[in-house]
Amino acid sequence: MENFLKLVTNRKALKALTKEFYIEELERFSNNLNIIIDQRKELEVELKRKNRETIQKIEAIKSL
Secondary structure, three states: OHHHHHHHHOHHHHHHHOOOOOHHHHHHHHHHHHHHHHHHHHHHHHHHHHHHHHHHHHHHHHHO
C-alpha cells in the first residue's frame, strides 16, 4: 500500500507508469478516480454530521 501511494502521488513515477496507456484509458482512470473522490467527500461530510449529532446528544445528556 505504501509503495502504491508513493508511486501514484509522484507525478514523474505516475507518468512513467502510464506512458503506454491510451488517452481513453487515462480518461477512464481519471473519471473513476474523480467518482471515488466525490464519494469519499460525501462520506466524510456524512461522518462529520453524525459526529456533530452525537456530540450534541452527549452535551444534552450532560446538561441534565
